[in-house]
Amino acid sequence: MKRPRSIRELFNKNALRRGLLAVFGAAAIVALPVGAGERSLPPAAAAQTTVPMGGAATAVPVTPGCDAPHDSTPYDETLFAQNDPSPAAALAGMTGEERVQYYLQHFCFTADQRANDNKPGDQHLIKALDTLSDLTYMGRPLIDLAVENKLHFCALPHLPAGTAAQYLAGHDFVVATRNPQSQGEVLDLAHEITHASQGRNGLLNYEYVWDIQSRVRRNLTIEAAPVALEYAVAYEKKLNGDDSYWEYLKAHNASSAYTDPANHRLFELAYQQSISHGDTQGTALRAAAKTVFERVFKSEEWRNFYLNSELNSYLDDIAEGVFTTNNTIKPNAFAQISGSRIGLAI
Numbered sequence: 001m002k003r004p005r006s007i008r009e010l011f012n013k014n015a016l017r018r019g020l021l022a023v024f025g026a027a028a029i030v031a032l033p034v035g036a037g038e039r040s041l042p043p044a045a046a047a048q049t050t051v052p053m054g055g056a057a058t059a060v061p062v063t064p065g066c067d068a069p070h071d072s073t074p075y076d077e078t079l080f081a082q083n084d085p086s087p088a089a090a091l092a093g094m095t096g097e098e099r100v101q102y103y104l105q106h107f108c109f110t111a112d113q114r115a116n117d118n119k120p121g122d123q124h125l126i127k128a129l130d131t132l133s134d135l136t137y138m139g140r141p142l143i144d145l146a147v148e149n150k151l152h153f154c155a156l157p158h159l160p161a162g163t164a165a166q167y168l169a170g171h172d173f174v175v176a177t178r179n180p181q182s183q184g185e186v187l188d189l190a191h192e193i194t195h196a197s198q199g200r201n202g203l204l205n206y207e208y209v210w211d212i213q214s215r216v217r218r219n220l221t222i223e224a225a226p227v228a229l230e231y232a233v234a235y236e237k238k239l240n241g242d243d244s245y246w247e248y249l250k251a252h253n254a255s256s257a258y259t260d261p262a263n264h265r266l267f268e269l270a271y272q273q274s275i276s277h278g279d280t281q282g283t284a285l286r287a288a289a290k291t292v293f294e295r296v297f298k299s300e301e302w303r304n305f306y307l308n309s310e311l312n313s314y315l316d317d318i319a320e321g322v323f324t325t326n327n328t329i330k331p332n333a334f335a336q337i338s339g340s341r342i343g344l345a346i
Contacts, residue, residue: 076170079168080103083107083157086106100171110153111150114126128185129153135233135240137236137281137282138233155177159175165191165192169195174192181248183245187233191230203218204222208322211332213331214332215334220296220302229289235267235285257302260299263295268288270288271284271285271287
């Protein structure tokens with residue numbers, strides 16, 4: 001039985017198909033964060049650069065009754081190879097998997113090792129991770145997850161055009177280029193660690209028997225949750241006396257999900273209402289994040305983008321023959337209530 005497709009796998013495939021390698025010849029655009037697994041340009045710009053909103057996080061699915069999934073080595077290895085100055089002789093004779101492991105050992109660090117990492121190129125990521133660690137409610141749990149699971153972080157000079165960071169589930173690591181604004185770098189990593197958590201809970205996967213509406217709904221859900229988490233991180237920084245993160249979200253042009261004044265008003269109102277009911281700061285931040293999570297689904301720009309991208313994915317699946325006469329499509333396999341539960345878990 002053919003394995004189910006990762007909900008992000010098509011994005012990596014298309015990036016390579018349309019000339020990813022050419023991107024690395026020049027400096028990649030460091031854009032402000034947008035969506036799942038990959039921080040990208042806004043939809044209009046993304047369409048021109050082939051980098052979709054929400055981008056290209058690979059998530060390798062495992063579904064009962066299906067063959068074990070193949071790994072995502074081709075994309076991962078290409079990403080490293082285009083950033084790697086190592087002589088070819090150092091990699092001679094290695095398999096693709098061995099090369100990726102070599103890259104991870106030599107060019108990345110795990111979250112539990114960051115205090116002892118002295119490589120100059122990693123310091124901007126370590127600083128961002130330490131900033132997250134200082135946030136009691138929204139940041140430290142992310143760092144604890146990354147430390148517990150020895151999540152790899154890799155500072156790369158070049159990523160696909162329009163991309164600032166990606167979570168790649170095939171080998172469980174986050175790649176990031178330098179964001180010129182420190183606030184963006186912190187929020188980039190918060191976003192990607194959220195995707196790592198989603199991956200560990202099977203939330204990045206879907207089955208071929210799902211109807212297309214469920215596939216789109218899942219796509220929107222896994223993107224909306226880390227966006228809402230970014231709001232909560234930024235607002236906790238504001239509560240701690242640093243409003244630069246909150247202002248950063250208002251100002252950057254990645255997507256209306258960030259810049260829509262109504263989202264910011266609703267977040268603050270929900271937070272204050274929760275506090276007035278006697279809730280803790282952590283509970284109030286989660287309640288406020290849920291309001292943003294739910295409102296992202298009403299964004300016409302997001303909805304249209306994912307409808308188009310998932311239609312392309314669906315057509316690819318048809319062309320590749322993944323549907324058989326034995327497939328029984330499950331309508332509403334991923335319902336709105338499923339998405340709400342994910343939102344509540346932020």
